[in-house]
Amino acid sequence: MATLNTQSFSTITANWAAAVQGASSQLLDFATGSILRALNQAQAAVVLWLQGLVLQTLIASRLSTAVQAAGPGNSVGPDVDSFVADFGLTRIPAIAAVGQVTFARFTPTNPALIPASQVVNGVIQPGGALLQTLDGTQSFTVIADNTQAAYVPAQNGYVIGAGVGSAVVTVQANNPGLQGNILAGTLTVLQTGISGVDTVSNPASFTSGRNAETNAALQARFANTLQSLSKGTTAAIGAALTAFNGNLQYTVQIAPLSNPAVTVTVDDGSGAIPAALLNGAASAVAATIADGISFAVLAATALTANVSMSITTAAGFVHSSVAAAVQTALANYIAGLGLGNSLNFFNLAEIALDVPGCIGVTSLSLNNGNSNLVPTPSQTVKSGTIAVS
Structure with a gap:
């Protein structure tokens, strides 16, 4: 697309007046209320309108200049979604996080039923028990899952039998996207009262939530699709x-x-x-x-990375807290490497030193050695034991 040289209303009127004055041998009157000023401003308004139409046409005619779809909080104008839809493409939607939680009780005398919702075309139907994170920011619904031993289709829920202290059930985030990826032990609030159930918690982090495809990713996929x-x-x-x-x-x-x-x-x-x-x-x-x-x-097959290190903590920091933060940072780094990508031995020390309070790393080992972990194209590096002392 050619470089655009747009002009404001004041610039258009100034250029118009300069051109007219330059073509006249007499001094012209452009004072407020004069005929020339009225003509000037009327023509400038038309030019500004035509300029806007040209800009809208240019935006709509090229995917790279399209904008976010119109909606609350979004720009209004020709959007990426309608452009690619003409070629049979749609934006990959956000994915709601799904994970397992454990319902438990103090007195397992009588059976308990945990109601579950059906999920139809990705939409949670009413009826399932509601849960909430401890900070109140995210809510989840118990959903049907035939792979869980406690799920009973005939009762549309999970049954904790008499004498049984707990049951594992599947839940799905009510709000799709990365926001549903919560840490272990944070989903602990029962919004729906369930007779015979006292506590709930998620033993592991949720990681399956994904945001909707971005404009940049959709534009890149569109180009790849056409080219291939x-x-x-x-x-x-x-x-x-x-x-x-x-x-x-x-x-x-x-x-x-x-x-x-x-x-x-x-x-x-x-x-x-x-x-x-x-x-x-x-x-x-x-x-x-x-x-x-x-x-x-x-x-892909997992290639396990076992990491061990000792760290030095700066004055004013609690060593155990810094060690835990380093352990989390290492786990997140390894989890984000992706398929076929190597784990550099020296990067581990760099990750640790980036954690506030960590000022030194000693006794670093990766799988009991000091070599990089290089997977094949069919392997993905995943963390095993991460020991930070």
Whole structure:
């Protein structure tokens, strides 16, 4: 798109007056109330309107200049979603975090029923027990899950039998996005009173929540989709996987003389991708890869990283608190490496030293050594034991 040289109302009127005066041999009257001033301002208003129309046309005609869809708190104008929709693409929506919590009671005399909601097309239906984080910022609903031993479809809920002290149930965040990724032990408030149940808590962090696809990501996916149409290339495979699930990590290995000739490894960031997600990824690749080409879609395997270090704490800091913060920082760093990416040994010390209060690192080891952890394209590095003393 050409460089735009827009002008304000005052600039247009000033340039108009200068041009008219320059073409006249006499001094002209542009005072308030004069005919020339009225003509000047009337024409400037029309020019400003035409300039606005040109800008709107330029924005609407190119994806790179499109803006966020109109709505509360968003800009109003030609938007990315309507542009890509003309080509059959839609924005990948936000994903609500799903995880397990444990309901428990002090007196397990009688059975207890924890009501569950059905989830239809990603929408939680009414009826499930409601929970809330301790700080009150996030709410969750108990949802049906046939894989849980305590779930009884006939009663549309989870049953804690007589004499049983607790049950594990599945919950889903009421607000989709990263905000539903909560820390372990923070989902502890029962909003729905349940007879025979006293406490609830999540033993592990929730990590499956994802924000909706950003404008930049959607624009990049649109370009990849167009560039890879009907090619069956690595870019086409990647575009198909991203369209299926924008949070998938993948690697593509090509060996023309082998069987399979194309090996695609996928992961959802956990190192243990669910079977349903793996099967969906395989279907996406099958619909994209060229006929007659043998291929396999495999789940990534986890390469465990065991880290041990001793740290020195600055004056005024509690050593145990700093050590815990370093441990969390290391775990988050390793979790974010992604499929096929190496773990640099010396980066571990750098991560620790970035934590406030940590001023020294000694006795650092990675898997009882001091070498980088280099995965294959089919492996993803995940943290095992992280000991910080």
